[in-house]
Amino acid sequence: MLQLNYIRENKDEVLKRLAIKNFKDAETIITAVLAKDAERRNIQKDSDNLKAEANQIAKQIGELMKAGKKDEAEQAKAKTGDMKAKEKQFDEQLKKLEDEMHALLVQVPNTPSFKVPNGKTPEDNEVVFEHGAKPTLHAKAVPHWDLTTKYDLIDFELGVKIAGAGFPVYKGKGARLQRALINYFLDKGIAQGYQEVQPPIVVNEESGYGTGQLPDKEGQMYHVGIDNLYLIPTAEVPVTNIYRDVILKESDFPVKNCGYTPCFRREAGSYGKDVRGLNRLHQFDKVEIVQIVHPEKSYDTLEEMREYVAGLLKELELPFRTLKLCGGDMSFGSALTYDMEVWSAAQQRWLEVSSVSNFETFQTNRLKCRFKDANGKTQLAHSLNGSALALPRIVAALLENNQTENGIKIPKVLVPYCGFDMIS
RNA sequence: GGAGAAAUGGCAGAGCGGUCUAAUGCGGCAGUCUUGAAAACUGUUGACUGUUAAAGGUCCGGGGGUUCGAAUCCCUCUUUCUCCGCCA
Structure with a gap:
């Protein structure tokens, strides 16, 4: 399987080399992979930020509980609101995108070395x-x-x-x-x-x-x-x-x-x-x-x-x-x-x-x-x-x-x- | 196939709901000392993601769940060990 980083940074070269292998759908698949990759990275960022916030609150609650400040802890709990549902939603989106990307990537053959002669048969x-x-x-x-x-x-x-x-x-x-x-x-x-x-x-x-x-x-x-x-x-x-x-x-x-x-x-x-x-x-x-x-x-x-x-x-x-x-x-x-x-x-x-x-x-x-x-x-x-x-x-x-x-x-x-x- | 126990960092092994950014030991690496080495001492020591760099996020056999918070509780799968059965 080709490395995502490599495709991201060398799209043209990848396509050129795949052409040597006569791989027909290269352009379509690679473009689709990169689009999904960009989308995934965006969602990942949002998801990470949300998780960071949730972690922060959980830690605060822990400290409050320890200090015996029950009321304040309950208030903090209320702040978490729909975070959990959102997290779940992000996770599902990410998983879906990753699966789709993976399904596309495994269809792509290896890029041949430039030493490989052109030809079909x-x-x-x-x-x-x-x-x-x-x-x-x-x-x-x-x-x-x-x-x-x-x-x-x-x-x-x-x-x-x-x-x-x-x-x-x-x-x-x-x-x-x-x-x-x-x-x-x-x-x-x-x-x-x-x-x-x-x-x-x-x-x-x-x-x-x-x-x-x-x-x-x-x-x-x-x-x-x-x-x-x-x-x-x-x-x-x-x-x-x-x-x-x-x-x-x-x-x-x-x-x-x-x-x-x-x-x-x-x-x-x-x-x-x-x-x-x-x-x-x-x-x-x-x-x-x-x-x-x-x-x-x-x-x-x-x-x-x-x-x-x-x-x-x-x-x-x-x-x-x-x-x-x-x-x-x-x-x-x-x-x-x-x-x-x-x-x-x-x-x-x-x-x-x-x-x-x-x-x-x-x-x-x-x-x-x-x-x-x-x-x-x-x-x-x-x-x-x-x-x-x-x-x-x-x-x-x-x-x-x-x-x-x-x-x-x-x-x-x-x-x-x-x-x-x-x-x- | 039946019954029971267990799975934590390279290895051993603690932790069994809230600074776990996982104790401790061994091993590895670097330094001090030494002509050199050993010993001793000091420091360091995972993977993935992210960023110019950081911050942040994920990972305690796999998957799912409970919870504001899971290595820790629940379900499930896999694997390993012990005993029994069968067997080249």
């Missing part, structure tokens, strides 16, 4: 880095959904029987490969200075709101109605919410956490080749990295995180490219996002396996995650996160790219984790 994203040659496959090469069946690694139909489409059952070496990847990603994260955490995989409303999934993406999450909990769509939600209502010390920076969790996404409305095989699932595994940093450092941190994820892909020997997302393709809360895509050789397409974003103060403002700066002033920290990495599409690319006539080769770094070097 994924085609407008900017390729900033490309690594590795696309492999040439043998003549009988097939997509991963055929390989998983051929080698009995993943049973999609069995998952349909147990839960539904999009909930695969990993078996044998397929399951072991999953476990290997999770351990590999976590070990790398720890080596990079991240603290490993195992958070809850359901969250309450407040947490969903804190990182921006609510109210914006209500329909994308599985909801446990009876307890009013949401299955997490990413570890970002519980891990970032660790810092909700926390005031950090400057010496705590950088706060680095990583965690493995299953992730659940309803993905309503998806269809076709995008959801074939492992391309898009309702439940999948992911290791997430999250950092809370000093505002001046957040863009350096973003680059560091991008490099880190790129390093993982290099070690896995997967051809990949890095995209800087354009205004129209960025997520709601992000100020700058890099997507990492691996080349899936049998499908002949790029698959997104990581998204690394700087949220600046967008999340921390909702979370009230702050720190005391050198001058002793509290200010909002910056939050960032990235997938490092999401498993299914990595598995898809590994299987497809490394298939030979004799089986599927496991990349060197994973062999110690898998306990085998070939799936055959």
Whole structure:
């Protein structure tokens, strides 16, 4: 959520930046917010004055009672008259205005960094880095959904029987490969200075709101109605919410956490080749990295995180490219996002396996995650996160790219984790 | 799931209707002393809002109520602890 103060003082800049994100109603909403804000501040002033007066009288009555001057106390009581009713009226007006302002503000996406390229669709994203040659496959090469069946690694139909489409059952070496990847990603994260955490995989409303999934993406999450909990769509939600209502010390920076969790996404409305095989699932595994940093450092941190994820892909020997997302393709809360895509050789397409974003103060403002700066002033920290990495599409690319006539080769770094070097 | 108790500042803990702008201790920070450190002593030490700065306003788990006045009384929700039951 954007900071009200910032909007108040930089209206034109906010509008200019929101335009990069192609946010249509910017002018209308921002103007409405500022109008309500001005009104609220006026009423607040009147309300505060009234309360000050009432406090004064109450104090006097206290002193009179103590001195045993009952009559004078009664006279003072009479002075309070309709103050109480007025106070109540002010409170109601203020609450109404605040609610209305809030309802408007949560609709406004984050202002993108000026580094964000203009554009509306994924085609407008900017390729900033490309690594590795696309492999040439043998003549009988097939997509991963055929390989998983051929080698009995993943049973999609069995998952349909147990839960539904999009909930695969990993078996044998397929399951072991999953476990290997999770351990590999976590070990790398720890080596990079991240603290490993195992958070809850359901969250309450407040947490969903804190990182921006609510109210914006209500329909994308599985909801446990009876307890009013949401299955997490990413570890970002519980891990970032660790810092909700926390005031950090400057010496705590950088706060680095990583965690493995299953992730659940309803993905309503998806269809076709995008959801074939492992391309898009309702439940999948992911290791997430999250950092809370000093505002001046957040863009350096973003680059560091991008490099880190790129390093993982290099070690896995997967051809990949890095995209800087354009205004129209960025997520709601992000100020700058890099997507990492691996080349899936049998499908002949790029698959997104990581998204690394700087949220600046967008999340921390909702979370009230702050720190005391050198001058002793509290200010909002910056939050960032990235997938490092999401498993299914990595598995898809590994299987497809490394298939030979004799089986599927496991990349060197994973062999110690898998306990085998070939799936055959 | 049943019965009982509790929730106060970074922590411990007092306050149970009227200077509470919340005692006291610990911790943190600054100073004195010291070559330096420790100890001791002195001072300081929350968040939000508001203002050029102040004044003022709000906050004692959340929400609501009683009252001229609520940390303190009432209702409600949540959480924690103790005992019982069930259980990986």
